[in-house]
Amino acid sequence: MTVAPAxxxxxxIVSSSAPVTIDDVLHTMQSIDQLLPGTDGLKWxxxxxxxxxxxxxxxxPAGGWRDPVWLTRLDVVFASLYFRAIAGFLxxxxxxxxxxxxxxxxxxxxGIDRIQFAMAGMNAHINHDLALxxxxxxxxxxxxxxxxxxxxxxxxxxxxxxxxVMPVALQVLATGILGELAQDTGxxxxxxxxxxxxxxxxxxxxxxxxxxxxxxxxxxVALESQDQITGxxxxxxxxxx
Numbered sequence: 168m169t170v171a172p173a174x175x176x177x178x179x180i181v182s183s184s185a186p187v188t189i190d191d192v193l194h195t196m197q198s199i200d201q202l203l204p205g206t207d208g209l210k211w212x213x214x215x216x217x218x219x220x221x222x223x224x225x226x227x228p229a230g231g232w233r234d235p236v237w238l239t240r241l242d243v244v245f246a247s248l249y250f251r252a253i254a255g256f257l258x259x260x261x262x263x264x265x266x267x268x269x270x271x272x273x274x275x276x277x278g279i280d281r282i283q284f285a286m287a288g289m290n291a292h293i294n295h296d297l298a299l300x301x302x303x304x305x306x307x308x309x310x311x312x313x314x315x316x317x318x319x320x321x322x323x324x325x326x327x328x329x330x331x332v333m334p335v336a337l338q339v340l341a342t343g344i345l346g347e348l349a350q351d352t353g354x355x356x357x358x359x360x361x362x363x364x365x366x367x368x369x370x371x372x373x374x375x376x377x378x379x380x381x382x383x384x385x386x387x388v389a390l391e392s393q394d395q396i397t398g399x400x401x402x403x404x405x406x407x408x
Contacts, residue, residue, distance in 0.1 A: 208284030
């Protein structure tokens, strides 16, 4: 294992003890945010993910969650896959999904807006990682949710929150803070039209169901194909005008 000296602090953050609670997840994200400079594209995906996680955690739907234990475990498992992807990439692990390459290899490329880095990360995380997080969570809690389950109701409720939160969060990234030059806010609508987060989450649920029926070579082929398609979409997002 070889980690570049410039990335040792980041590797230490993401490879420390696995998060157990949402607070643990947010603490790790906050540490990443504080460490990375504005010239690092990973900062902007991490910032978006942190903002969305905080909003979903603080704004449950009317009536509350139907299975909060399942949803919390899913959120923690899901975030852990993100942290492991960074750690694997920084240490040249062969097991790191190639879906993450577009963002992590292009972290310091110039001419790419913050919202493009943010959406490239969302693409990798949802299109590749979310189905795996669903399967791991269901196995941990010994459930197999269907479309009429409390778990799926909560999953759909998150979609509703994301639909409201995402445009606002992307606007914050594009506009920046006082004293920063605002980036192209017109890209927000174009990127959201190009890549729909709620549709991606629906497909991730369906892909998890599909994977349940596969094993051996068939499962490996399905995962590899999904990984490659996700990587290609991530590169397209970074190239979008």
